[in-house]
Amino acid sequence: MTDYDTTHFYAMILAGGGGTRLWPLSRKDRPKQMLPLLDHRSMFQMAIDRLEPFLPPERIFVVTGPDYVETMQRSVPHLPRENFIVEPFGRNSGPGAGLGMLHIRQRDPQAIVALLGSDHHIVDVAQFQRVLAAAGQVAARDYIVTLGISASFPSTGFGYIRRGDLLERVGEFEVYEAGQFTEKPDLATAIEFLAAGTYSWNSGMFICRVEQLFGELALQQPVMAAQLETIAAAIGTPDYDATLNRVWGEIQALSIDYAVMEGAQQMAVIPVDMGWTDVGSWASLLDVLDADPQGNACRGEGREPLLIDTQSSLVVSNRLVVTIGVEDLVIVDTDDVLLVCRRDRSQEVREAVDRLKASGDEGYL
């Protein structure tokens, strides 16, 4: 089935973000990808584990920030330390992905890279590995491949990709030309997309040849491309850190979707239904966790909560929590902060964080 040399296949995990929507558990010094939200492992460790034994550790790269890199290295000690690429500070996913890609290209100019998140939950890991393999084959034929998630409800929280013509079948997967990208639509549009049956959610997982990505970048974002090449020229020299810091101060903060993917030629989409969730909010975590028959899920290390007549609620605490007669609540309890939020309002946690920042309560962030 494989018609390219799979030893050129790499994965790159973008793990730079803080994740304020999982506040107060996620903090400046403890980003959400480092939280053991789903089992005893952090979401970052799970993202690494999902790639094994599909990929050897030498071909797994991580892009993250200077505050997190040590903790992350310690949590996956089998990964080579030099595979952790450090951004001086966050500049959205475009520059971050570009920086990681530079280092992979340096290692292997023929590399095909799967660009992955660190805060996704995937139920069917075997299918995930099969679709990466299939996408690698398509990418080897000069397509930038995106994994499109089968939309199960008219979400206004995801971007959508329209499927174009069927290009080919690779194993169990259908590969389509990618049509238009649409950023988070309004509800009416989302309903329309779902009814049309030709749209997938944009998972943000892309697979492509590294040279092709830099080719698209040079076309679409020539300034950013030149800035990244300046960094590339310094790799392995004593000037690397100074160059990186200088360029990073100037580089434009753009998402990789916006910077490259939405405007790229030769985009393909592979629809996949593998139980994928972006664990981007407390509500989405509750969707992913094993719930009791009343729809409640609990995380924590203390005594089990005592939930009296309680439905569809999430309790995260290391203390004893007692609930009586409540439903659809998210209760997140940390040493210094307690959050009680209606489940369908958990996106607004970000607003709470912003308000604390504005009032100078940095200690809670």
Place this chain on the structure above:
Amino acid sequence: MTDYDTTHFYAMILAGGGGTRLWPLSRKDRPKQMLPLLDHRSMFQMAIDRLEPFLPPERIFVVTGPDYVETMQRSVPHLPRENFIVEPFGRNSGPGAGLGMLHIRQRDPQAIVALLGSDHHIVDVAQFQRVLAAAGQVAARDYIVTLGISASFPSTGFGYIRRGDLLERVGEFEVYEAGQFTEKPDLATAIEFLAAGTYSWNSGMFICRVEQLFGELALQQPVMAAQLETIAAAIGTPDYDATLNRVWGEIQALSIDYAVMEGAQQMAVIPVDMGWTDVGSWASLLDVLDADPQGNACRGEGREPLLIDTQSSLVVSNRLVVTIGVEDLVIVDTDDVLLVCRRDRSQEVREAVDRLKASGDEGYL
């Protein structure tokens, strides 16, 4: 206006109970009357303060348990230490009130005693003092007087007293013969009582001559009366503690209402509308506290809570609490326990405590 020697007027505060419905703030070693729920003072301190300067400290007695007495004494150091009467353990309000009354009778056989709770909130303290003075006059004429609270809604949580014939007016107050007592009625009955307009809530505040109380006790509860006289005979002797402990092991646990008041001759009721609340649950505390325009009230010493789109909720915490999109919640946060309870279910906190006790989680009680 006063036609008896008011130097015989005493107050006795029953402060023995633990108050599991205010768990998890109230604990075995920190009963609810010791909590500073309403202002910086505990409810017990407020109960004492309400009597001053109406009564000198020498004529204020307190009945409580051995675990609480030291803390309570320290909190009102101007009260004579010998005025704290210690029950070996809780036996409901009948024996507790009887024990306190013994000690007051020992001091002053002509005493008229106002039997008061330690967990009540009273808005109009001046009226409270006036009605005590009026009740003292009625009690001097051999009535057991109960203060009847004007029923403002068909509560199923209070006992009711029917008013009989008007006996007299004392100052601004009307004094009625007391008719039937009804324990917590069902809703239909409560609605009927409210409509009839001749019922008051039983506040549990009684005013009577101490000798008359013991007379009624001898008639209605001869065994308990004899047991109390055994204790009385030991007051001031080296045998007091041993006698008290022995009798207390045998004495029947009955409420003072049931043991004496409901069957007493010569009962009078004075209806009074002084903003009285039995702070017996988190919901009743929320009713009493000053609320913001959204109906929220907060207690605690940490950073002010951040309440986003939140209504009619109570937050008790020393940590930062953030709420988003919730209403009618009681959130009580202590070092080791967090309670989140629907406001109208706060009576069920007791059930949670019972379940913890049953599962051996004594450390949380």
